[in-house]
Amino acid sequence: MSSSQSSPTGQIVHSSDQLMTIGAFHAITWTGFALCVIAYSARIYVRLVAFGRLLIDDWLMLVALVMLLATAILGQLVLKYIYTLMEVGNGEYLPGPTFLDDTATGLHAFGAACLLWYIGIWIIKFNFLIFFYRLGGKIREYLIFWWIVLVLTIGCGALSIGIMQFNCLFGPIGVILTTCNELSSFQKTYTFFKISCIVDVITDAFIVCFPVSILWRIRISIRKKVMLSGIFGLVAFTMAVTIVRGSIFGGTFKTIDENNFRAMNVTWIWFWFSVEFTVSFIIACLVSFRALFTQKEHAQDDLEARQYQERKKREEAARPRSPAGNGGLRGRLRNIHDSLLDTCRTLEGADEPEASSLPADAPDPDRVSVDFSHDGSWREGAKSMRENAESVRTVEPAQAK
Secondary structure, X not given: XXXXXXXXXXXXXXXXXXXXXXXXXXXXXXXXXXXHHHHHHHHHHHHHHHHOXXXXXXXXXXXXXXXXXXXXXXXXXXXXXXXXXXXXXXXOOOOOOXXXXXXXXXXXXXXHHHHHHHXXXXXXXXXXXXXXXXXXXXXXXXXXHHHHHHHHHHHHHHHHHHOOOOXXXXXXXHHHHOHHHOHXXXXXXXXXXXXXXXXXXXXHHHHHHHHHHXXXXXXXXXXXXXXXXXXXXXXXXXXXXXXXXXXXXXXXXXXXOOOOOEEOOHHHHHHHHHHHHHHHHHHHHHOOOHHHHOOOOHHHHHHHHHHHHHHHHHHHHHOOOOOOOHHHHHHHHHHHHHHHHHHHHHHHOOXXXXXXXXXXXXXXXXXXXXXXXXXXXXXXXXXXXXXXXXXXXXXXXXXXX
């Protein structure tokens, strides 16, 4: 996995050049983590406002966030050892008396980070699967495909972890700097990373099929189409990052043969894993709003708008007048807060006591819809928020051309 002072053949094992300075690396890592915290906080706020509790996928994302934090802390503590290792391999730095101990610490931490990255990324995939299950779990064909993708995702995740070279990540430093620097070991490592990237991209592609299937069946506004297109573009970007991580174009790998005996630069691997984990996490938080995948009838939209305005007028009339100054500012802040709460409920569809559903047994091929009613997270109190509840909605599928 690493560079060392000498290979079994007695030559220096070089690696690709450093990606960036260690200071820039830490800045990017912690900035990405901060963005993930903001995205997750917004997601949790919406969930608590809409449902009053967290759903299972929210807890999964919390576990993923903790894993992302752990990798950032590991990077802060041991990346300096990885940088030193790469510099020694490239002949840019002479090893000191603590080089072997520092190298062992850095590579063992890198192995732990690899496990956290893989487990965290696959947790995010399961978060997507749980979310899309709630969107169309009553559609027979949809549900069958969902179970197939679930089994495929579990199998690919187990494969990615199972083929890791644990002896070159957690073994004694003597083994890492000798056996793991042999040509056959480099080839196995290269093969491992290629396989892990392939199964990662394949599972992402299958998971993206769910929102595409939903959007194919329902009509949504142009605004939502633009929003979802942007989100799917980010998903495609995540897949591109995965491909770059496992390809020679990312600079992570060099041609491995007897005449060009080069190691992979561990800092490149660390960077691309971090980017993939961070981007995947943020996208998972953005896609978690079910209202993006639903469309209400225009008449119902107008009715809801009128009801909302009437409700706001009644609330404004019932609210005691605040004196000028700080009271007026507090009143404006309260209005902003109430508006945010209403937006959160709208994003999650918490005001909808009943949502439309695709028939589970014999669906009409000319009329389909999407169902959220089996999600037990609907708050009972939401039923009283509208006197005129939205009835089961069906939408016409796009006519085949």
